[in-house]
Amino acid sequence: MAGKTMAEKILSHVAKKDVEAGDIIIVDVETVFAHDGTAPLAFEEMKKMGVDTFFDPNKVVIVTDHTTPSPSEKISNIHAFLRNYCRENGCNFRGVGRGIGHQLLIEEFVKPWTVVLGADSHTCTHGALGAFATGMGSTDIAGAMAFGKTWLKVPESFKILVEGELKSPVSAKDVILKIIGVIGADGATYMAMEFFGETVNSMGISERLTLSNMAVEAGGKTGLCPVDGKTIKFLAEHRRKGFFKNLKPDQDAYFSKEIAINAAELEPMIALPHTVDNVKAVSEVGELDVDQVFIGTCTNGRFEDFEIVAKILKGKKVANDTRLLVQPASWRVYLKIIERGIAATLIEAGASINPPGCGPCIGRHLGILGDGEVCLSTQNRNFKGRMGNEKAYIYLSSPATAAASAITGRITDPRDFYH
Amino acid sequence: MAVIHGKVWKFGDNIDTDIIIPARYLILPIEEAKEKAMEPIRPSFSKEFEKSGIIIAGRNFGCGSSREQAPAVLRALGVSAIVAKTFARIFFRNTINLGIPAIECKEACDKIEEGEEIEIEPETGKIKLLKQAITLQGSKLPPFLLEIIKDGGLIPHLKKRLIIGV
Structure with a gap:
């Protein structure tokens, strides 16, 4: 057997x-x-x-x-x-x-x-x-x-x-x-x-x-x-x-x-509108301006995610024409990013912090996109209309790519910002 | 189970639940929400759709959210069956739970035209194209799921089992 x-x-x-x-x-x-x-x-x-x-x-x-x-x-x-x-x-x-x-x-x-x-x-x-x-x-x-x-x-x-x-x-x-x-x-x-x-x-x-x-x-x-x-x-x-x-599969399963x-060869990746499997390396995307960056959700709204984001945003400012929305996944995450000074770093960089919850990911409030706008989000889904507007474009990435892109105002490889 | 007869309404691959019913309409009662079905890609769908019609689609129909409102608005519009190359898992389960036959058939989407009349035998998975006079073989649902559909969905099915005590 x-x-x-x-x-x-x-x-x-x-x-x-x-x-x-x-x-x-x-x-x-x-x-x-x-x-x-x-x-x-x-x-x-x-x-x-x-x-x-x-x-x-x-x-x-x-x-x-x-x-x-x-x-x-x-x-x-x-x-x-x-x-x-x-x-x-x-x-x-x-x-x-x-x-x-x-x-x-x-x-x-x-x-x-x-x-x-x-x-x-x-x-x-x-x-x-x-x-x-x-x-x-x-x-x-x-x-x-x-x-x-x-x-x-x-x-x-x-x-x-x-x-x-x-x-x-x-x-x-x-x-x-x-x-x-x-x-x-x-x-x-x-x-x-x-x-x-x-x-x-x-x-x-x-x-x-x-x-x-x-x-x-x-x-x-x-x-x-x-x-x-x-x-x-x-x-x-x-x-x-x-x-x-402990749990692991049997050798002969x-x-x-x-x-x-x-994993060693992997580059930062991004999913393009309007399906999650429309994936490319960030380096292949080319020049693309971003209206809104959203960092949070059940995919990437945890303390460890914001720790990386703060590392990249420390001492930097979000681009003039770009909004950065941040939303901790729970009150415990929220409290911890406040206690560790991460919230301050994000706010100083220009982020707006939403209260814990699903927020703009499901397109009901707290950051609905305008017609033709581009959003780079750390969420899990980029379906047409997902963020409340069928005429908007949703890209999916890691928190690091999102943070780097918030600084430049366009889709950006985070390796340029990470030391 | 009776043979299902209806006119075909055709959709492509990866029709997700945000297309079937966008999240902002989830607070509406199903009878109102059904007017918004498929709005992002086909705003006139609910008006054009004729009761007892059959949806034919490509791969991964119903992917995305677990929202049961997606098959519920289709049921409220009078969709009598859905045939797709493949279904997303949660949507498939929800569709059966609401008593709508969901049949997988690899060829249906390529061979059947929008507006064509077809007949489906839920027990055998056979799909008859009346004008083209050909029959396609779709998936056969396991008896366990056919029972749920026959009873009109999971709730009537559970009720019946609880009352009969099977």
Whole structure:
């Protein structure tokens, strides 16, 4: 019998039986999450099912992150409804200013070797901590919130071997953009993307989260990273002390597709409008003016991201005709960039800091683009209209490329600014 | 399950959920939001679309967000089935959960023209092109998913199972 992939190992553990790719299984869900864009519909579906209680309120998390603080009466009413519903039913609620659901789940809830479901496509992020984490729609989430179970097809896995030393400021974002550029926006559809190799081992948790976060942009069901000493340490520092077994794929596991990336040769990468797989090296883009630079989101809104940004912006100014928006992924990140003086560096350079949340990434407020404008963002998606205007152009890059471009006012290779 | 008969509305590759229903319309009730379906690339779609029509698309239909409003607005417009070269995973699951057959067929998008009348047998995955008088073979849905579609979606399906106690 062949060995197991990471996905098969986690799902065998959760199903309490030996499972392999292709099996359809019903499993217990450890953490289930929805936000202000998807929770109202999930609660409506629960009502239709005739269920008005959660299977376990401690395992249900609702976050108002997509449009926060509220920019309209309609959204304020949705937020009020969610706040009241959560209070009455005793589940976890994280409101204005707390941050992006994914970041809060990482900081507070996710455990390796469990199933995590979210009514948000970027739930694959949590695979970086060794959870089988995947996004679903509101009806599936309603079922999970009501019964604590879901059905899954054990996915085939895509082996992504990353080896070689990344040359700063080239980072995890450049790695994942490169991968998506090579395999395409549907290259891993229905599959678990499994990231491993010496480069992944040497990455911190923040960088691994960036890899896993974008698995869905290649169609992936989840994006898994190994569980090692770094994962266990991260969990212990974030209120999840306990015994968590290490996780890696077996030597003889069966992968239906594979790709190898040489990190040492990698340049800063960028995705051009309007698909995430439209990827080039930054050095190939040529002269292109940028109206807005946005640094934040569940992809790249963590402390480590802002640390690199501050290194590049220190003592410099944002270009006159360019706006720099910065948005920490959570209140903890916000507090830390204030304590370490990073917030001051960014503000002195000319950045505007948004309160923790999803912000302009989903195009509802806090930085909607104008007609014909160009935005360089550290987010994960550049679809037409994503940032609220179908006549705008969204480019995706690492925080380092975004910071360098904010200084020059045009798409810029960060290696020119990094010493 | 009954054979689905309808007129074809054609789309290309990588039709994402921000195209199917832009995020700013998510706060609208589905009956209002459906007027905005496909707005970024085909603003007149909701007005032109005729009830019980069938969407034919290329690769990776429904990629992007998990928003269930995407298949929900299509259902509200009366879309009776979606045939694509491939579907994005979450959209596929949402579509089935709402009771809409989602069939994968590699040739459909290249062989079928906009406005053509076709018939689909959900159980067998057969797609008949009435004017061209040819039949294409699409994917066969597993029995587990066909049951959900037959019951009209996941909620009626779960309810039925809970009541019958299967």
